[in-house]
Amino acid sequence: MPYSDNLQPDGDAPAKRLERLNGELRMASAQTILRVALLREWPGELTYVSSFGAESAVMLALIADVDPGLPVIFLETGMHFPQTIQYRDRLVDRLGLRDVRNIEPDTMERERLDPAGDLHRHDPDACCELRKVRPLEPALEGFSAWITGRKRFHGGERLALPVFERSGPRYKVNPLAGWTQSDVDRFFKERNLPRHPLVKQGYPSIGCWPCTRPAQDPRDIRSGRWLGQDKSECGLHVEKEERPRVF
Numbered sequence: 001m002p003y004s005d006n007l008q009p010d011g012d013a014p015a016k017r018l019e020r021l022n023g024e025l026r027m028a029s030a031q032t033i034l035r036v037a038l039l040r041e042w043p044g045e046l047t048y049v050s051s052f053g054a055e056s057a058v059m060l061a062l063i064a065d066v067d068p069g070l071p072v073i074f075l076e077t078g079m080h081f082p083q084t085i086q087y088r089d090r091l092v093d094r095l096g097l098r099d100v101r102n103i104e105p106d107t108m109e110r111e112r113l114d115p116a117g118d119l120h121r122h123d124p125d126a127c128c129e130l131r132k133v134r135p136l137e138p139a140l141e142g143f144s145a146w147i148t149g150r151k152r153f154h155g156g157e158r159l160a161l162p163v164f165e166r167s168g169p170r171y172k173v174n175p176l177a178g179w180t181q182s183d184v185d186r187f188f189k190e191r192n193l194p195r196h197p198l199v200k201q202g203y204p205s206i207g208c209w210p211c212t213r214p215a216q217d218p219r220d221i222r223s224g225r226w227l228g229q230d231k232s233e234c235g236l237h238v239e240k241e242e243r244p245r246v247f
Helices: 014-025 030-041 056-066 082-095 107-113 124-139 156-160 181-191
Strands: 046-049 072-075 100-103 145-147 164-167 170-173
Touching: 014 030, 014 164, 014 170, 030 046, 030 056, 030 145, 030 170, 046 056, 056 082, 056 181, 072 124, 100 124, 107 124
Parallel strands: 046 072, 046 145, 072 100, 145 170
Antiparallel strands: 164 170
16 A cells, blocks of 8 residues: 555554554655654654664654654663763754653662662663663553664564554554664764764663673674673563563
C-alpha cells in the first residue's frame, strides 16, 4: 500500500493496525515513517525516548525537521557519563528541541533499594529496573506510542525488528530499523551533526558508566555493554513478562 497523508487512522485492533502500517511503510524512508507517525497516526500522542547516546543525534535531527516541540524523554539515571549530559545539552541547543523531559528514578525507592549506589555491581537487572524501566512507565502516561532509535544491524534480538510493533498498551515506532552503519555515518556527515565525545574513545554504544566499556568486538557495536554478563538489554525493550523478577 503506497504512503498517503490522507489515509486516516481507523479503528483497527492493534494486530490489524500493525499489519496495515508495516505493509504500507515497511520500505519507506525514516522521514516518511516519522511524518506518518507524528502527523497522521498519533498526533499529540507520540514521544521519543532518547539515550542521547552515540547515534541519538540522527533521530533527534529527523524529529526536529518535523516538530522540534515533540516531547523527548531522557531517563536521567544518575549514572550517565558526564559527556552524555554535556552532549544532551549541546544537541538540545543545536536542534532547537523544546520539550526534553529529564526523568529520574523515584528518590525514596532509590534510597531504599540502592542506598550505597552499588546495585549495578551485584544485580544489574535490578539497577536497570530501578533507574530506567520503572521511571519510564509513568513518563509514558498520556502517550499512545513512542519512537525508538533501534536498528537491525545492532544485532541480537533486534535483527528481526519491525518498523511498527506493539508493547503493552502502546505502539512503538522504529523509523531507523532498516538503517545500516553506513547510513548512520552518512547522515552525520551530511547534516554536520556533532558526535558523542566518547565515540572517538571506542564507545559506539553508550549507556551508564558503570556498565559500559569500549566495544570488544568491532563487528558488534553493543559488545561493550554489560561486558562479561549474560545481559544485552536494559529492559526497556523487553516485554514485562519476559523480564527477570528483581524486586
